[in-house]
Amino acid sequence: MAGQQPRFPRISRDELAAAAGRTIPDVIAPGLRVLFAGINPGLYTAATGWHFGRPGNRFWPALHLGGFTDRQLHPSEQHDLLDLGLGITNVVPRATARADELTPAELTEGAAQLTAKARRYTPAWVAVVGVTAYRIGFARPKAGFGEQPELIGGARCWVLPNPSGLNAHFTPVTLGAAFAELRRATEAG
Template sequence: MNQVTDIIDHNLKILFIGFNPGRRSAETGHHFAGHSNKFWRLLAAAGLTPYQFKPEEDSKLLTVGIGITNIVARPSRAAEEITKEEYRAGREILKEKLIAYKPQIACFAGVGVYKEFAGRTRVTCGMQPISVISGVTDFVVPSPSGLTRILFNDQLAYYQELVQLL
């Protein structure tokens, strides 16, 4: 499977961080490309984008101050396939990205992603009380994956809270 290029720049408002690219994202070369993934719909509904971008428009996110990366770059069918060694290496690479690019908010797309990054066992969605990188606010939203059982409006509430932080 092909790797998916980061959508990243300096001083972004929000840098979204996923586990790793899924199979469809690897096939298309675009983030959150799974047919049932709600990421693009959530961004538009929360007012983070002027309309609902398509995955192939992911590079346009930079025009609205948003970027995307992952804790692990290697695509897989499921996050369960990611090894402890990949998480360990990815954690360090992600820390370096956050220090170098200094987004206002590091937004983790899933509680599990943040647990792996921060090394914390108790994590809830929303703003985190202590950030891993000084000067970057840590925020967690539910995974937008179609496998997530959280209702759309419940997910949207966290994206709206994210907008309020800006």
């Protein structure tokens, strides 16, 4: 039926277990307005190949509520972001069940890789989606949300809350407001 949202596939426990350690391709191109950097792929994301792919993840609603998209995209439509000057990568490429399974060394190495990626692709902004990953990976233990004074590979840096359904401190509305603040900053120059 035309106009119907794509569905989320059923992923078995065995398929989820097999996704551990996998990586998924970036949604990236040179000169993006914003390159969103998730912490790392979850198992459902790795199984589907869709960034922020788990049905309970609030990235896609927050992106829409923040004014980056004119409608809520389904994770399977992730490549449509490129037409909007947006992209997605991860700080750590390895899929895990929970982000707290990552080691500080992995986050530090991932931050170095993200910096190199930003140098290569020259986005105007890198938005790290997860303050704890940013604090550890970039050795900024007191960093908060919002614009950071440091650049990442020449790009301005913004830290957003983690949109995982496990992050109960933020509602879809407050996440949308955080994303809207970033959008306004990108439009201001």
